[in-house]
Amino acid sequence: MLIFIQMIQNESDRSFVEELYNRYSSTMLYIAQGILKDRSSAEEAVSQAFIKIIDNLQKFRFENCNKTKGLVVIIVRHISYDMLKSEKRRHSVPLELLETEITAVGDDAPLEMIVSAESYHFVMDCLSCLNEHYKDVLRLKLIYEYEDEEIAEMLAISQENVRVRFQRARKALMQEMSRREKGNE
Secondary structure, eight states: OHHHHHTOOSHHHHHHHHHHHHHHHHHHHHHHHHHHOOHHHHHHHHHHHHHHHHHTGGGGOOSSHHHHHHHHHHHHHHHHHHHHHHHHHHSOOOHHHHTOOOOOSOSOOOOTTOOSHHHHHHHHHHHTTSOHHHHHHHIIIIISOOOHHHHHHHHTSOHHHHHHHHHHHHHHHHHHHHHHHHHTO
C-alpha cells in the first residue's frame, strides 16, 4: 500500500493520504476482516479502498474527522462485500457471511439539519435499524451531501440504483420513525 502512496506526485496530497492511512487503516482492516474472515483478503480490501480514496482525494478534505471516518468505513465495507460476492460466485460461501453486520462507525456524525440532540439520537437510532445499503446511501447523500453520480462511483453501482436505494431508504426510515412514535404513545 505504501508504494501507491509514494506514487502520489503532490507532496501535500501524499502527506494527507499517509495521515489517512495511519489514522484509519487499522479500523478499515478490522471491518474488512470481520466481513471477509480472512486477513489477506481484508488487506486486499483495504488496499483497494485506498486506491479508491486516492482516485477521489478531493472528496476527503473534511474538517470533521467523523465524516472522514464514516466515508472510509463505507468504502471498505462495500469493497469487502463486493469481494465476498465475487468469492461466492466462484465458491459456495455460507449466507450468514453475507449478512454480517459491522457497525464500527459510531452513528454520531453531526447532522446540521437536526437541532436537538434528542431528535438526532432518535433519527440515528431509527437509521441503525435499516439495511446497510440504505444506511450508506442516506449517510452519503444527507450527511456528506454527495451527488448521485459521486455516490454511484464510490459504491460501484449505477446512478439509478442510488436513486432507488435513496427513495427506499427514506421511506423505510420514515416508516421506522412512525412505528417508534406510535409505540411511545
